[in-house]
Amino acid sequence: MTQIDPITGLEVVDHDSIDDAMQPEDTPELRALYEGFEAEHLMPLWTQIDDLMPMYPSPKAVPHVWKWSSLYPLARKSGDLVPVGRGGERRAIGLANPGLDGRAYISPTLWCAIQYLGPKETAPEHRHSQNAFRFVVEGEGVWTVVNGDPVRMSRGDFLLTPGWNFHGHHNETDQPMAWIDGLDIPFSQQNDVGFFEFGSERVTDYATPRYSRGERLWCHPGLRPLSGLQRTVSSPIGAYRWEYTDRALTEQLLLEEEGVPATVEQGHAAVRYVNPTTGGDVMPTIRAEFHRLRAGTETPTRHDVGSQVFQVFEGTGSVVLDGTERELERGDIFVVPSWVPWSLRAEGQFDLFAFSDAPIIERLHFNRTLIEGDNR
Amino acid sequence: MTQIDPITGLEVVDHDSIDDAMQPEDTPELRALYEGFEAEHLMPLWTQIDDLMPMYPSPKAVPHVWKWSSLYPLARKSGDLVPVGRGGERRAIGLANPGLDGRAYISPTLWCAIQYLGPKETAPEHRHSQNAFRFVVEGEGVWTVVNGDPVRMSRGDFLLTPGWNFHGHHNETDQPMAWIDGLDIPFSQQNDVGFFEFGSERVTDYATPRYSRGERLWCHPGLRPLSGLQRTVSSPIGAYRWEYTDRALTEQLLLEEEGVPATVEQGHAAVRYVNPTTGGDVMPTIRAEFHRLRAGTETPTRHDVGSQVFQVFEGTGSVVLDGTERELERGDIFVVPSWVPWSLRAEGQFDLFAFSDAPIIERLHFNRTLIEGDNR
Amino acid sequence: MTQIDPITGLEVVDHDSIDDAMQPEDTPELRALYEGFEAEHLMPLWTQIDDLMPMYPSPKAVPHVWKWSSLYPLARKSGDLVPVGRGGERRAIGLANPGLDGRAYISPTLWCAIQYLGPKETAPEHRHSQNAFRFVVEGEGVWTVVNGDPVRMSRGDFLLTPGWNFHGHHNETDQPMAWIDGLDIPFSQQNDVGFFEFGSERVTDYATPRYSRGERLWCHPGLRPLSGLQRTVSSPIGAYRWEYTDRALTEQLLLEEEGVPATVEQGHAAVRYVNPTTGGDVMPTIRAEFHRLRAGTETPTRHDVGSQVFQVFEGTGSVVLDGTERELERGDIFVVPSWVPWSLRAEGQFDLFAFSDAPIIERLHFNRTLIEGDNR
Amino acid sequence: MTQIDPITGLEVVDHDSIDDAMQPEDTPELRALYEGFEAEHLMPLWTQIDDLMPMYPSPKAVPHVWKWSSLYPLARKSGDLVPVGRGGERRAIGLANPGLDGRAYISPTLWCAIQYLGPKETAPEHRHSQNAFRFVVEGEGVWTVVNGDPVRMSRGDFLLTPGWNFHGHHNETDQPMAWIDGLDIPFSQQNDVGFFEFGSERVTDYATPRYSRGERLWCHPGLRPLSGLQRTVSSPIGAYRWEYTDRALTEQLLLEEEGVPATVEQGHAAVRYVNPTTGGDVMPTIRAEFHRLRAGTETPTRHDVGSQVFQVFEGTGSVVLDGTERELERGDIFVVPSWVPWSLRAEGQFDLFAFSDAPIIERLHFNRTLIEGDNR
Structure with a gap:
């Protein structure tokens, strides 16, 4: 997959495509050096930078x-x-x-x-x-x-x-x-x-x-x-009672029908659960939201830094995770690891609960999002 | 009135009780100096410090x-x-x-x-x-x-x-x-x-x-x-609809009856109207609240920096403003200028809307409150 | 002076140019009403709105x-x-x-x-x-x-x-x-x-x-x-010692010469005195700054909400206040009331200390600035 | 080691000392259940809670x-x-x-x-x-x-x-x-x-x-x-130049000698490197400080949530890590994993650079510190 930098918009040059000027010749001296490292609890960067500092998030966790x-x-x-x-x-x-x-x-x-x-x-x-x-x-x-x-x-x-x-x-x-x-x-x-x-x-x-x-x-x-x-x-x-969540989402879709900006994107209503003393996330490490898609809605493909989990609350539809579509029914749970592309498709009205580690990511200023096809 | 400093707890020494070492003798030279001040749009501090910098807030506004x-x-x-x-x-x-x-x-x-x-x-x-x-x-x-x-x-x-x-x-x-x-x-x-x-x-x-x-x-x-x-x-x-305000106050008094800390003080329920995006005041210069006193409740006498206005919404009672009690009925409006002592007395259940300039006072860090008889 | 709204960019329509639909006929009944107002400590808005709510800040203070x-x-x-x-x-x-x-x-x-x-x-x-x-x-x-x-x-x-x-x-x-x-x-x-x-x-x-x-x-x-x-x-x-202020300003002008963005505008170096525990203003109500203009610099004409005071520290130049130019020498002090247009002109290098009520204005979100000729 | 809860001051009861009511009998049915878990990528909490949720931080990292x-x-x-x-x-x-x-x-x-x-x-x-x-x-x-x-x-x-x-x-x-x-x-x-x-x-x-x-x-x-x-x-x-760091530490110790509160604790001067635009840490994930101990100073034993690294800049002394004392010389580096007790001892004047993940810990509100012998 060609990776486009979300900030510069340029194609990312990968570690692997780089001529590595630093890989030294394997000599007895080098081996002695590496043994010295091991004895002193040291590890060189130059042999593992691809793993330690990848070009973009490369989670071990899988969707x-x-x-x-x-x-x-x-x-x-x-x-x-x-x-x-x-x-x-x-x-x-x-x-x-x-x-x-x-x-x-x-x-x-x-x-x-x-x-x-x-x-x-x-x-x-x-x-x-x-x-x-x-x-x-x-x-x-x-x-x-x-x-x-x-x-x-x-x-x-x-x-x-x-x-x-x-x-x-x-x-x-x-x-x-x-x-x-x-x-x-x-x-x-x-x-x-x-x-x-x-x-x-x-x-x-x-x-x-x-x-x-x-x-x-x-x-x-x-x-x-x-x-x-x-x-x-x-x-x-x-x-946070269902009656309020349901009403808030219902109103967003009604407002959208009336031509008022109220939804995240066309056909996609969503609320975030918040701490009323600040207006911010409910807890310092976990964000929670509820999403409702109108029948037939497809969300654009997104890449987000941080990991997200969804549970289907009601309705049927599917999620496309890293290019693979998976059917979803009530109660099904899926995880989107960091930077894995994902989108939702609603067959009928589709209600999903969602939670993530976004407060961790945002408080430490690591947040980035790439929406495919979005030229903003 | 003897004034007690709310922070030190010591009696305040007033300007008037001070021997003023700075009042110079009235001489032709002094008059010439003062004329010079006037010509140049200048005014000495030493003749007006009592007015400019009183020992405690001395509003021209009256209750x-x-x-x-x-x-x-x-x-x-x-x-x-x-x-x-x-x-x-x-x-x-x-x-x-x-x-x-x-x-x-x-x-x-x-x-x-x-x-x-x-x-x-x-x-x-x-x-x-x-x-x-x-x-x-x-x-x-x-x-x-x-x-x-x-x-x-x-x-x-x-x-x-x-x-x-x-x-x-x-x-x-x-x-x-x-x-x-x-x-x-x-x-x-x-x-x-x-x-x-x-x-x-x-x-x-x-x-x-x-x-x-x-x-x-x-x-x-x-x-x-x-x-x-x-x-x-x-x-x-x-x-902000009455149905919510009324319910919030009703619940506070019920919780108080159940032994749960929920009211500001015994018999005194109160809510503040807030901006849900921050949890803070609704606007940068105006605070608004609603207070409900259970029948028979008297609030302690308070002095607050800043000015407050109340309107009786329902019920009967009175306010004591700078020592004078005034009967109140539905719709009556009263003002409490800065630092004027005040307390409320509820005959029956007593509902009051209140607004103030507290956000101005607090954002500029001039806020102080003295509650009489309060040794906290 | 034609006033342009700094946000909409449209010409401001003044109260005076408006046909006042509300000025009632002077009748005995109206006079009785107005006497009733006076007796009850009331004053109508419709007779004084021009004064209470001008089209733009109209300070009594003068430059x-x-x-x-x-x-x-x-x-x-x-x-x-x-x-x-x-x-x-x-x-x-x-x-x-x-x-x-x-x-x-x-x-x-x-x-x-x-x-x-x-x-x-x-x-x-x-x-x-x-x-x-x-x-x-x-x-x-x-x-x-x-x-x-x-x-x-x-x-x-x-x-x-x-x-x-x-x-x-x-x-x-x-x-x-x-x-x-x-x-x-x-x-x-x-x-x-x-x-x-x-x-x-x-x-x-x-x-x-x-x-x-x-x-x-x-x-x-x-x-x-x-x-x-x-x-x-x-x-x-x-x-805040002069040696630091002077060095900071000197460096800004040197950096500007080297092509590095460092000054507020061409030829105009400036520092704000700050609270090191926050990076913000030194006190909750007063902002203080020091400005240095390179010889020959003229600043654009600005209108700012809030009042500002300057004292010439060194050098000669002038200020244009509401269209009138005034020569300035070491020690001279001038005030710019709210929204009065002003600009500075430096004859030689021109050093000015400045203070203002900007923290009050900004904390209460009343701040606006209009820079003439600025189409940003 | 008996662990005292830093907030309640009570002795911590460990998982291991608890009669585990939940460990079910090993039956074919249970094994079938556990196989079902494995097949569906599930793992029960009750078999691993001691590891997942220890009584207090139990880092794999060692001092x-x-x-x-x-x-x-x-x-x-x-x-x-x-x-x-x-x-x-x-x-x-x-x-x-x-x-x-x-x-x-x-x-x-x-x-x-x-x-x-x-x-x-x-x-x-x-x-x-x-x-x-x-x-x-x-x-x-x-x-x-x-x-x-x-x-x-x-x-x-x-x-x-x-x-x-x-x-x-x-x-x-x-x-x-x-x-x-x-x-x-x-x-x-x-x-x-x-x-x-x-x-x-x-x-x-x-x-x-x-x-x-x-x-x-x-x-x-x-x-x-x-x-x-x-x-x-x-x-x-x-x-952040050494000349400033050195001068700041020198002044703290001089002020301490003059009887002015300036040091963290007796004989222990310290500065934090900060972002001048906020007064807070230099970067969102890393805190950096410099510590200077007067000859003969011993710091109290602390437990801190989060991990810290020190490098000796100058002088000699030692660190006690989890009860074991280690001699230190110029350039030596040591790590204090989360909640491991540590204290410093200065032989001569002892200068140490330090960095930690405290901004992560604090922004997510996991910070706690226990100072032994401290009854505050």
Whole structure:
């Protein structure tokens, strides 16, 4: 693939096409030098610069689709065989990117798992530096208790557990429930930033209110309680309800029909979940969005620095990942590693939840995007 | 009044109690010097420092209450006698602080007026650097058209017209309607920052939608459209609806009853209207809030740097301004000049809209507050 | 003067050229209405909108030049006749804008005074909310003691006393010394934000070090002490020395000669004094800069929102203020009120110190600039 | 080691001491489940949570000291055997942390290398997303040309090449020169954010000025050119000269002697290199500082989240890394992985250059520090 520099617009000259003036002759002296390096825990740049500093992001992670029709039965089966409780902490099954050496990383920065809680079960409380969210593609009946505030989980809801907040879950019903978890575990593990602390073995409040205290304080559009005027690192909202997300997307498409600029691009409505104290991302490491494509819409092919994960919430369509089209159905999850070209195609109306490591990339100023065919 | 320094906690020594070592003897030479000053447009500090640099804010503006029962009939009468239209622009009657030399300033920074629009009338479009809002204490039937977006005005709504947005109003009904306007006209005039431009003599869109386009894009709690990811100087929300404000306050008082920290202080619920792109004030010069006191609540006596204006929305109670208690009813408006001690007392449930110049004061780091009896 | 809107580029239609549809017939009923307004402390907008909301900034302040050759002798004379000390606090003589009703305001926001301290005199310590600086056009021998840190004052130095820092001055020598003071006294007085506190009658430290402690900690380019990592509201640097200012300007002109972009515009070098903890203005209300024009340079005619004051430091030239050219010599001070067109002309090399209220204007987003002949 | 939670102050309960309620019985059904996981690229959390989410940071990277007396001869030898030029790009030898599986990473985020340039050699120009700096422990005679601006490199200087700036080096002299490079290559590689572009094979300007253009514009304390008022992502200063660093540290210790708070702690002076447009770190991913300990000073034992690298610039002393003391001499380099306890001991006056990934850690809000014996 010829690579065009997104900033200069010029063709990229690859390392491989360069005459390497620096590869020295293999002599006994050179071997002695290299042995000296090894003895002193040194490694020359000139033998590995292609790998260390590629011309453009060349992730080991690969694009991949996990089918909900395969995931869910395995989760249910683990519900039969594996108890939930202290020690293992969560009946969560991580999606392991096939390119990442058997680690449970969906990308170098992100963890994504399906979590399953059987009837009347409780997952014990703990807290950790890692930032976490949950998104519910189906079901209801579980409350997650975050720092003592019980938060109902229902289809379409996006739920937050920012770093260092105690949290546990319990299922009030006679039905099991599954959802996806997203965390920054790989980033945290790679960079050695994580702390963990055990909490109560039972959740600290078994109440089952329709709305959590955080929502009751914070979910009034354009309003802020005077008791909460500080900027907080993460959002104080525990649950972003489907009813609001759905309404926001519906309005964007209606406005578009009325000729008002409201969508990202023709036929493509989208919202970002934000921290109301700043207007920015919900947590310092994870961005979350919801996208709705009108039937028949195709998005332009994009390359983005950073990794992104999508889950189909409703509808059918497909994703083109690095030139290969994959059909998608409700619940299917796919990952787009850094700079891999991707686009979406909607057969009927197509609803997708999305999360990414964009706050990491942007705060460190590594963000770049190339939209093919875009001459802006 | 003995003044206690809010930072040091020590008694303030006043200029007047100081032996003035600098007042020179009145000699012909001194008179010649002072004449020389005058000829050269100079004025010595030593003769006027008490006035220029008082020990604590000593506003010329005075605390004052305007009764809605007097205001409204005068506004209605002006509806009979004064046409609305190009030139005068608005049938708005400014509240003139009795201490401010006959200027239509409610405080050194703020303008507050009652505006009146008769049946089927239109106020023509214009724009200006001055930031403006409206608050509706009663009535409905007018739409304000802001940059082409028609915004319904109804009781309890708070409506924005940030600087340099074209806007006009029209009354769709057979009933007149009145509301209050708040602007930074005095600040703008004192500091010579204002521009003004005439627009269309008729509003550019006579549609009467229930919700404006800005609301449809922006009023979904915790969500932001991907088509609007920039931080904007002022809020993109044209109308903050009463239904949300009321619900937010109701929830704060319910949470307080449940033992959850949610109110500013016992029995005192309050929200601030904010710009969802930042979490900060709606406009760069004006803060707006809504306060609800539970029956029987008395707030502690406060001194704040900057000027504040309140309008009673519902209920009865009183305000103590610099030691004097004044009864308040629906629609009554009062001003608290800088550093004047004030507290509120609620007879029944007591709802008040409030606005102030706090963003000016805070952005320039002049903010201080002294709460009497508060040893924090 | 035909006014062109700097944003739209269109000719501005003035209030006066508008047929005023709103001026009602003068009837007994109308007079009764207006009497009702007066009784209730109300004033209609429609009779005064031209004054309250002009088409573009129409300051009462006028452009004016004060000659150092007149100022200095009056200051010296006041040194003979007026003692310095507690009560009057400072032997400072304010420049009173001829348009501002006999108040000692050089502009609606800014105070500028010449201060004079005789041999061996001490000006007592105090502190106030008002932000202050000093600039030294000639002389040396005084130390200003800011929060206990003695700061030498010498020709070309720019010295800070941010709000609420104790400060006093003393003259170590047998020669008098004069300098200019700049403060936000008018802004503070108009908006009722000022506090004042007396301190020691003698300065708290009579040491006369060459460099203050603040300079020794902070004046190392690109370096910050680990003991001072917080962002502070105002700069921690007490003195910005002439040697650095001069070198910075010299380098800019040399770089320009070498073809490197370094100056504001051809022949015009300029630096802004900044707070090293933020890179922004030295104090929240006052911007300070130093400008150097190469001989023969003329700057384009500008209109800026906000008020600016300049003092000639060295060289000769002129300023064109609202179309009128005024010759300038060392020490001369002139004010440019808001939106008044101005440009500079350098006869020889021309050095000017400048200060303004730009941080107020910019933080509140009222800033606009129109450069004549500039079609950007 | 008993671990105390730095926030709660309580003893940390480890995963290992917990009765694991979740480890299911090893049955054929369970094995079938686990095979199902593998087939679908899934991995359960409950078998690996100890590794993924440790109780506190448990880096694979180990503390290690590289001796300059070993490093430098190997670099010199590579100068004899390995040509410098296009392809390999730099004669740089990376310090490979013994815990990091043979990759040339000194920590999970940072790269540190010794770079060697022989007499009259040129390292060709290129640019990359990775942020880079150089620090010179000895020697002189090389100029690094950054975006066309030649920057002299001399002992004690800290030099910047922020991301996506073209840069090359050339040695003007008949003597070789070596220095250390620091980059965010590991972070960039792990997270797939890097772009690379070849530039000129010869540097674009062979001039050898004493001060670069960036220094001439920007290195005037407290001053900013009006031609450069934007906040930039990285510092515009290409070289932070030793003379300034040395003077800043000297002043801190003198001020400490005079009883003025100026040092980080008793006997420990330190400066941070900063971006003058913001007052913050020089680049978005790398912090750089210089520390000077008075003879005999011992710093308290600290644990910090994130990884840090030090190079001894002058003097002798030791570092205690995870309880083990290591002697240090001029040029020695050591790494402190995340949360590893460390302290410094100065025999004579002890000067150390330091860099870290703190901007990454802080911008993502993972920063924590525990100072042993500190009850603040």
